[in-house]
């Protein structure tokens with residue numbers, strides 16, 4: 001359970017799932033649930049081509065529509081890329097940066113992720129920065145060091161004011177899409193660790209206000225326990241966000257902690 005001075009964030013990450021023609025139906029279904037809750041931010045990150053439809057469909061709901069990626073470049077000859085300015089012009093105000101699938105399959109380095117964070121902030125997009133270690137790294141006992149490095153690199157050159165706009169998602173790669181959710185002890189320990197890295201960079205008082213969330217096989221069954229932990233301020237949810245009912249179960253679990 002996060003203290004009142006931190007915002008709780010529940011984010012759905014559709015990844016490359018669902019169809020543009022399904023966005024409206026999803027929105028109609030989830031709108032039937034009570035979504036409006038003080039101090040709870042609900043985000044749904046959809047593929048680029050669904051952004052305009054999602055903005056329309058979720059209009060007049062508290063749901064923020066997010067992009068799942070953004071270019072590190074401002075504009076120019078980057079075929080297939082989408083800039084932060086273009087997203088902002090569409091009315092988007094949230095973006096996932098550095099998801100482990102982008103790090104692994106699209107070779108996004110920590111340096112690129114840092115550029116994407118800066119590009120997003122500059123254009124009014126609030127980033128959800130993802131960090132996480134692979135199974136091998138955890139088994140080698142190097143998870144803490146790797147996560148510290150990912151956090152420090154991504155936040156390099158960020159001002160105190162900008163930090164207030166960043167949500168950090170701890171998503172162990174071995175837990176994503178596998179059904180192997182991190183244990184509450186593992187998830188809480190790493191989220192606390194992330195907070196201490198942020199404290200080293202920006203001071204403990206500011207670090208204490210940063211929203212740090214967990215992602216990796218979170219669902220309606222395990223959400224309550226994870227969300228009740230002191231350093232876990234929400235969740236980033238892939239599979240269980242693909243149907244309105246299962247996503248709302250997690251939203252409800254978050255509401256119950258507030």
Ligand code: PGA
Nearest residue numbers: 176177216217237238239
């Ligand atoms: P998952 O995905 O909930 O399907 O494990 C989480 C994520 O990758 O954000």
